[in-house]
Amino acid sequence: MATCIRETKGFPMIEGELFPEKQLGQVFKCDAFDGIRKIDSKTIDLCILDPNYQDWDTLINKGIIELVMDKVKDDGNILAFSRQPFDYQVSTKIRPFHRRTFIWSFTNGGAWVSKRLPLVSFQTIFWFSKSKNSFIDVRTGLSYANKTKATKRKSKIFGGWKSEGKNFSPSGEGTWLRDHYHFNKPNTGEVPSKLYELSKIFVKCFCPEGGTLLDPFAGSGIFCKTAQEIGRKFIGFERDEKFFVKNEVILWQP
């Protein structure tokens, strides 16, 4: 089926079907729902859901979880980003498919959800999948970089597991996937972005080499950029021109 291109406010939009194999490696300017619906079922290895957190309730009511579950392969993964108090809806919705929750804490850039409530200085990242046989590579393969050293309980990154009698051998080339990361937020000016190191850990651990990442709320495009860098395919969507034009990955080109 041919893809029909339409110019909207100076940006190309797509009508008709997307063909992931042909159109991978790009971030499209469009609404997440419109974009996701055009993706074939069971073609995605890792879906990143990182919307504006106050929208979670609406997105869930509009069926975002069912929609992405359909696009993800049977052994694929979904990572949903949120923070208090918006994470309640996500955790409730995904309960039957929930695998683990990750915490990303930071000492800069905390959010005041209300003046009468505590400052929120961590984000929750929910991992869920259709099957417990989903792809996972617990070694990130990241170098023991300075930022990784800042991770709490750092002594356990390499050697701690074995000395505690756990049946893991230390990783010479990288760190183990863990459930708590402490990285400060990047200072990326106008475009709020997830941290590169964090994106690399998650893409490496939850998307196999050569696999396909879907990022329907792409923002700065950091997950797509990371996927491209480490040999994964990607497709992204972003509706806001401001973020779209500043996106560092390949944008849709006629």
Ligand SMILES: C[S@@+](CC[C@H](N)C(=O)[O-])C[C@H]1O[C@@H](n2cnc3c(N)ncnc32)[C@H](O)[C@@H]1O
């Ligand atoms: C939390 S930010 C994503 C940050 C991104 N992961 C990064 O690290 O740069 C959420 C993004 O989703 C976009 N967005 C929100 N609702 C959307 C929708 N319905 N369709 C497409 N993009 C949407 C917003 O414009 C914003 O850029």
